[in-house]
Amino acid sequence: MIKVEGLSKVYGHGPARVVALSNVSLEIRTGEFVAVMGPSGSGKSTFLNILGCLERPSAGRYFLDGRDTTLLDEDELAHLRNRRFGFVFQTFNLLPRHSVLRNVELPLVYAGASPGERRERATVMLERVGLGHRLKHKPPTLSGGEQQRVAIARALVNDPAVILADEPTGNLDSRNSHEIMALFRELHNEGRTIVMVTHEPDIARYAGRILYFLDGAVVREEAVTA
Amino acid sequence: MRFADLLRLTVENLAVHRLRAALTILGIAIGIAAVIAVVAIGQGGQAVLLSEIEKLGSSRAFNISVDVLRGEAPTADTFKLEDIAIIKELSPAVEKLAPVTSGMMISIRRPHSQAKPVLSQLVGTTPDLTAVMNLPVASGRFFSAADVTARRRVVVLDGGLAEILFPNGDALGRQVFVQDVPATVIGVTEKQSSQLLGAMSLNKYAFVPITFAQDILNTRVIHELDGVAVTEAAVPQAIEDSIKIFRKRHPAAGVHYTGMSKKEGLALIGKVTGVMTLIVGAVAAIALLVGGVGVMNIMLVAVTERTREVGLLMAIGARRRDILQQFLAEAVALCLVGGAFGVLFGAGGALAIARFAHWPPLVSVWTVLLAFGFAAAVGLFFGLYPASRAASFSPAEALRQL
Numbered sequence A: 001m002i003k004v005e006g007l008s009k010v011y012g013h014g015p016a017r018v019v020a021l022s023n024v025s026l027e028i029r030t031g032e033f034v035a036v037m038g039p040s041g042s043g044k045s046t047f048l049n050i051l052g053c054l055e056r057p058s059a060g061r062y063f064l065d066g067r068d069t070t071l072l073d074e075d076e077l078a079h080l081r082n083r084r085f086g087f088v089f090q091t092f093n094l095l096p097r098h099s100v101l102r103n104v105e106l107p108l109v110y111a112g113a114s115p116g117e118r119r120e121r122a123t124v125m126l127e128r129v130g131l132g133h134r135l136k137h138k139p140p141t142l143s144g145g146e147q148q149r150v151a152i153a154r155a156l157v158n159d160p161a162v163i164l165a166d167e168p169t170g171n172l173d174s175r176n177s178h179e180i181m182a183l184f185r186e187l188h189n190e191g192r193t194i195v196m197v198t199h200e201p202d203i204a205r206y207a208g209r210i211l212y213f214l215d216g217a218v219v220r221e222e223a224v225t226a
Numbered sequence B: 001m002r003f004a005d006l007l008r009l010t011v012e013n014l015a016v017h018r019l020r021a022a023l024t025i026l027g028i029a030i031g032i033a034a035v036i037a038v039v040a041i042g043q044g045g046q047a048v049l050l051s052e053i054e055k056l057g058s059s060r061a062f063n064i065s066v067d068v069l070r071g072e073a074p075t076a077d078t079f080k081l082e083d084i085a086i087i088k089e090l091s092p093a094v095e096k097l098a099p100v101t102s103g104m105m106i107s108i109r110r111p112h113s114q115a116k117p118v119l120s121q122l123v124g125t126t127p128d129l130t131a132v133m134n135l136p137v138a139s140g141r142f143f144s145a146a147d148v149t150a151r152r153r154v155v156v157l158d159g160g161l162a163e164i165l166f167p168n169g170d171a172l173g174r175q176v177f178v179q180d181v182p183a184t185v186i187g188v189t190e191k192q193s194s195q196l197l198g199a200m201s202l203n204k205y206a207f208v209p210i211t212f213a214q215d216i217l218n219t220r221v222i223h224e225l226d227g228v229a230v231t232e233a234a235v236p237q238a239i240e241d242s243i244k245i246f247r248k249r250h251p252a253a254g255v256h257y258t259g260m261s262k263k264e265g266l267a268l269i270g271k272v273t274g275v276m277t278l279i280v281g282a283v284a285a286i287a288l289l290v291g292g293v294g295v296m297n298i299m300l301v302a303v304t305e306r307t308r309e310v311g312l313l314m315a316i317g318a319r320r321r322d323i324l325q326q327f328l329a330e331a332v333a334l335c336l337v338g339g340a341f342g343v344l345f346g347a348g349g350a351l352a353i354a355r356f357a358h359w360p361p362l363v364s365v366w367t368v369l370l371a372f373g374f375a376a377a378v379g380l381f382f383g384l385y386p387a388s389r390a391a392s393f394s395p396a397e398a399l400r401q402l
Helices: A042-049 A075-085 A100-111 A113-127 A144-156 A174-189 B001-017 B016-057 B081-090 B145-149 B160-167 B195-199 B210-217 B236-250 B263-303 B307-315 B320-357 B365-392 B395-400
Strands: A002-011 A018-028 A034-038 A061-063 A085-089 A161-167 A193-197 A209-215 A217-223 B059-067 B094-109 B118-125 B137-140 B152-156 B175-178 B183-188 B205-209 B224-229 B257-261
Touching: A002 A042, A018 A042, A018 A061, A018 A075, A018 A217, A034 A174, A042 A161, A042 A193, A042 B016, A061 A100, A075 A085, A075 A100, A075 B307, A075 B320, A085 A144, A100 A144, A113 A144, A113 B183, A144 A174, A161 A174, A209 B257, B001 B016, B001 B320, B016 B263, B016 B365, B059 B236, B059 B263, B081 B118, B081 B236, B094 B210, B094 B236, B094 B365, B118 B160, B118 B210, B145 B210, B145 B395, B152 B160, B152 B175, B175 B307, B183 B205, B183 B210, B205 B210, B224 B236, B263 B307, B263 B320, B263 B365, B307 B320, B307 B365, B307 B395, B320 B365
Parallel strands: A034 A193, A034 A209, A085 A161, A161 A193, B118 B205, B152 B183
Antiparallel strands: A002 A018, A002 A061, A209 A217, B059 B224, B059 B257, B094 B118, B094 B175, B094 B224, B137 B183, B152 B205, B175 B183
């Protein structure tokens, strides 16, 4: 379960001071699928980054399964990112010079898994996202939809409880977007928690709840009815 | 992270920019090659010099002179010819003792010849010198004590010098002019085989009775004494006795008599040449430093280029130390590969030069290990700043980079 209290994030200081998040308090239950919407600069990406321990809040507290993550050191945060979270980005963020298989294996490299185990788990994940036939390809030779599925396989390879997605369909066409969202729905049905930032209302409707951000605060919450 | 994974990632990352890596490696290779070549040539030269000097004479040899380090020079009253016999009489440790009055750049020429005079090193001494230095006489004879007493105008030429003056090999019994004083060649020594000593023109000796040298050079100054002790163990005693007697006989000489055994002399030369090798090696190490700066530069470029990748790696679970380790490994790998090429180039260069100079190259295991250690240290030192910079990024910040 995710619980944040009085979460704030401030960048810079003096005249360059930017308040990205101010005093956000909310809860996300385990297994929930939450979409985060709002205009550019409303703080939704910052919120997602803090949830994923990619950056620390300036103020406030963030409890993950009851543990205060603001008290953890860098190595413990890296461990959380490795085991508890799977990240999916708008620009995929695949390493272009490594094969699809290597890209998916990478989180397992940092987890210290053996080469055999890595290969097996990465292959299973790639088969699951329908790319079992593309293992040796380099990411730039794949279509956008395929690349995002590689990224999802990478996010899943350590079997994380939480998927954090920052505009996962932002660079995809409508057909691919809905295919990716079908995959997300599957992950949700497996009991994983999903927090997804998106601009697109029809994508947001895959979630069970939508949070609307404006000027660093949650201004509205909406439950999606099927 | 496993070591095999680190190694594989390092190779893969460096392979992306092959030319860049190769040029950086070249920089390090040149630095390492320079250090290895210089040290190998220096050590080789030192070994040759020492062994040749060692071959030059008895291991029981010693030398008495004044303290030149204090700027002292012998005068006509510092050493006297009469002292020699007294020392040999009084000290049981001294077996032979030869006074030396030497003249540099003494012209020697054949009479009635248009050939240019040869500049030689004149050594006025007594037959005792043959016990100190290796002076094998190839033809004729060395001069005798009687020649010295009688101030006979005779000369023994070094083989090399005789060859220049009498290319036909008929030096014996001929006349030469030593500084315009006529003298008869009564002996020719064997030619010095050493290239090294030859290059230092130590093979143009002309040996004459010291009494004759006094006439040629118009001086009564004896520059130094070369002696031989009865045994190697007696060398210090021989030196001590000689100095004591000189002090007693010439209390007003106003100089510090000093003695040095051949062993000490060799050690001193070894020390001096060793320091010279070290200094030249240090200069060569500047090339390595420049190579190191190249590594740092290229690693900084790599960190900037791969900032986003660093952010992604952190997002999927890389710890700061994994990132640090990755970039350090790349810097060290560049340096070690450079070091390997440098050892090859350096040893090859040293070998080539040694062949040319006719002395054995000394590429010791230690030199190679030291070079590798140096290369690794350069990699660590110059890689640390870029690597720690990469590791210091916040993941979110790094991911925002283009």
